[in-house]
Amino acid sequence: MSTIQARPTAGRVRLTVDEFAQMLDAGLFEGRHVQLLDGELYEVTKNPPHNFAVSALADALRSLLPRDEYSIREEKSIEPWPYWWPEPDIVIVRGPQRRYADHHPGAGDLALVIEVSDTSEQDWTKKLIGYAAAGFSVYWILDLNLRRLEIHGDPGPSGYMVEEIVPEGQSFELVIDDRSFGRIAVSEFLPNAVQSD
DSSP, X not given: OOOOOOOOOOOOOOOOHXXXXXXXXXXXXXXXXXEEETTEEEEOOOOHHHHHHHHHHHHHHHHHSOTTTEEEEXXXXXXXXXXXXXXXXXXXXXXXXXXXXXXXXXXXXXXXXXXXXXXXXXXXXXXXXXXXXXXXXXXXXXXXXXXXXXXXXXXXXXXXXXXXXXXXXXXXXXXXXXXXXXXXXXXXXXXXXXXXX
């Protein structure tokens, strides 16, 4: 009499940073923007409103911050950590660009992490928790759909404790490392609103 062996139950495969790096090196995602978030792969889609907002916000930040103290990096890798290798839309790093010529900036280098979002729920779920757990002190989400900026601070293992919402039509004070660098109007980096007939 033969016995039937039960098959092991299938589950998700959680990728490590090393496995993801091997996939990148092999060219599996050539021409695509793929990020590793908590062991899962996500493709980032970019459209003209998203690209405008990233560029406009980066320009506004550059106009206020001293170049010898802070650098703005757009859509560049940051130092990966276990199961995470994101590519935030914008980061403000401490020091000049040349400081990062031979390595990615890590958590201690990041003064501010920013995501511009119109379709990605990961900005409010995985990234909100993951960035806080990694120790990123301040995290902004520019919400193109609700046309507002969310400012998150005071990171902890389950997310950020402080949230300030700045709607279109209002301005906010740019504070980095407890220093004020001036005010920015949210409307300055929002794409034109879609007009309905």
